[in-house]
Amino acid sequence: MMPKKIVVVGSTNVDKVLNVEKYALPGETLAIDSYQQSHGGGKGANQAIAAARSGADTTFITKLGRDEDAEMMLKGFQQDHMNVDHVIMTDQSQTGKAYITVDQSGQNSIYVYGGANMALSPDDVIAHREALAKADRVIAQLEIPIPAIIAAFKIAKENGVQTILNPAPAKEIPEELLHLTDIITPNETEAQTLTGLEVKDEVSMLDNALKFFAQGIKMVIITVGDKGSFYATPESHAFIPAFKVKAVDTTAAGDTFIGALASQLELDNSNIREAMLYANHASSLTVQVAGAQNSIPDQAAINAEIQKIDTDQDEVEAEKAAAARYAAARIPDHIVLGLGSGTTSAYFVKAIHERIEKEHLDIECVATSLGTQQLAERLKMKMLDVNTIDAVDITVDGADVVDENLDGIKGGGAALLFEKLVASMSKKNIWIVDQSKPKQTLVGQQLPVEVIPFGGMGVFRYLRDHGYEPAFRFEKNGDILTTDSGNYLIDITIPAQADLAKLATDLKHQTGVVEHGLFLGICDELIIGGQQVRVIDRSKN
Ligand SMILES: Nc1ncnc2c1ncn2[C@@H]1O[C@H](COP(=O)(O)OP(=O)(O)OP(=O)(O)O)[C@@H](O)[C@H]1O
Ligand SMILES: [K+]
Structure with a gap:
């Protein structure tokens, strides 16, 4: 399989995590004993990293401030062999940040500073037209201004490039953007926000998909956490159950799923089931590791996981055959x-x-x-x-x-x-x-x-x-x-x-x-x- 050429247009955030014993009340001052830690995040960055680690030829269009956070993120992108030639730097705002406080019970409170992400304009995107035009597929999420996504998808459509919209975080979307979208990948809440229809079983997922098809969307993928994921095209649909694993932190599960899927899916969607299974394996690994970007697995780890399940299957087959031979040996005549x-x-x-x-x-x-x-x-x-x-x-x-x-x-x-x-x-x-x-x-x-x-x-x-x-x-x-x-x-x-x-x-x-x-x-x-x-x-x- 030729590596897919993927362009992600999206957000970069640096998560500033502060672990506290308890929350300070308004006006109160509390001493803490661990200093804030910085971790890479943002849906755009996560999905680009997931695609790159799965072997896709990945270009990331994102906007960063000229600050230490940007340097840290750029270094990481390069380590993941992403093309960073189209990362846009600005003096006007800082790199996006999420301030996360986690108390002892694991409860968190989050303040997000969109920063440079929110300054990504259609003109910024148009300046990188060339990268978009020669991609196989373009992926975007909703942590950047919608006009920038529309600009990117317009260029993609003009050049026969497939578009994938991950409509997260949940918000309403103008019809213009939906009309430019080939594949939409909401989770259950996001699907409900967009269609107004509940997502609870396969029948309702199909109802959701029909609403999207009516907008001209060609494929709908709904992820439903530990239950699994669903895909539908006008020709076929299926629900693929999630693997039963011990989840410790589901952060970046959805992003891993999308990046991994985009790295494997053929452009005619012919291997959708295999690609979904691959993505399922990938995100089942992500949820077993605490953190965001550090928990996104690479292709070798994902293939090893697939292999392991195959070996387990060989053992199961041997057990079935042993039970069958034992029974057959004891069947009386006549x-x-x-x-x-x-x-x-x-x-x-x-x-x-x-x-x-x-x-x-x-x-x-x-x-x-x-x-x-x-x-x-x-x-x-x-x-x-x-x-x-x-x-x-x-x-x-x-x-x-x-x-x-x-x-x-x-x-x-x-x-x-x-x-x-x-x-x-x-x-x-x-x-x-x-x-x-x-x-x-x-x-x-x-x-x-x-x-x-x-x-x-x-x-x-x-x-x-x-x-x-x-x-x-x-x-x-x-x-x-x-x-x-x-x-x-x-x-x-x-x-x-x-x-x-x-x-x-x-x-x-x-x-x-x-x-x-x-x-x-x-x-x-x-x-x-x-x-x-x-x-x-x-x-x-
Ligand atoms: N607890 C879990 N065990 C196994 N697989 C999981 C689990 N949670 C998520 N997954 C896998 O990850 C995929 C995406 O998860 P989910 O639907 O929660 O995405 P999301 O809501 O976008 O997640 P997030 O916003 O946390 O990244 C699921 O379809 C499933 O394959
Ligand atoms: K994780």
Whole structure:
């Protein structure tokens, strides 16, 4: 991939942080024992740094005073290999500053001096027309005067350069600027300020996006903190969940996300999902480090993080395969065998197929999904139609989560209806899982609910009004997912203090609900893969 040529037009601030025991009241004088510290900040600078550290060829157009703060910031920009030829110096104002007081409880109060940032004029920008004209994309935020952004975006548009507007901090924006914007990247509050529509779930995010599309914007990216991020184009949309990490300081998370995304996104947006994932990894690193600019990771750190997750995935695959082999080795001959769905079950299907061939076993199978049916047919296994039999002897299936009582959730792979049908016909149900699946409780876990397409919205509203945080399941390409039986899936979150049996009954009683992913009292034996396979038997539990 060629490095992207990015021009950031935006703010530079120096944060002056004062740690105090408690706030002085008006008229009061207090002694403090730590002197103020200066840190680089400002949304423009943060986003430029994030892009540069991710390998983009980054030029920063910003206005600084002739002072020590400017010297400190310029040195940092150069260390990050940014092009500083278009940094504008002024004698009229000082470099932007934020005076931040933090007390012992972590509470802060902030005074911002816009300074040179607020003096950035359209003429300043026009003087650097050349840099803007030859960029791949231009990024701006709202910590500089809007006329300067309009001037920059006009030059960009005249030259076929893509424009990204990060509408932060939240404020109203003239239509003229929105019309010049290709990609807008608000967080949830900023989106609400601009559209007047709430942002609470995927449906409302899409409603927000439609409002932006009506202004001529081609792509909308909404970041929602530890929940993740959403993108929409008129052709496709998807929600990408944030990584679960231990956040210590989320300062610069949004800026990292935007800079990292801009460094990776192809100009035709064709790799939007990969770019979003990269940005997601980047900002998940930022939130694990205190501070702003020092917490923005570089490409090597981000790639290492992506790699680490891949290695972890290899281990998980090995555990799934181990559990599957263990189960397959213990299946008796002359039975009707239910074959589960999903990746772990696929390992099982291959393992039992191997035994059937080698030992000439007489085992007939029933599949729980079209995917498994196809796999088994390819392997030329003896398949039965579920409608022609009364009972299944043993079913081996995976599970998304399973608690200490061997109650579990299935349906992550969207096959829950058939899985439940076959499970309920089975004399014995064995679940095979990797080590990430057993959990103390199912509270807080995602639970899929299969709904008929007609009337799905009614169920969605019911779930939303009852605090279940519902979200429709989408395909990777942004299309709404349909199950093997042509239904939709809504994922909900199991609330604290939920009575699982009551929840299961309540869901079943909703008109439009076909089935849900709670499998209570069904699993007889749990096999957990690993170097040492563990087996938990319900009758001995
Ligand atoms: N606690 C967290 N854990 C993991 N990832 C996070 C967390 N907070 C933020 N992120 C990541 O950072 C992205 C941007 O965060 P957020 O939506 O908070 O931006 P923002 O409001 O512009 O942030 P800020 O103004 O603090 O820079 C999220 O979409 C997510 O990928
Ligand atoms: K941080």
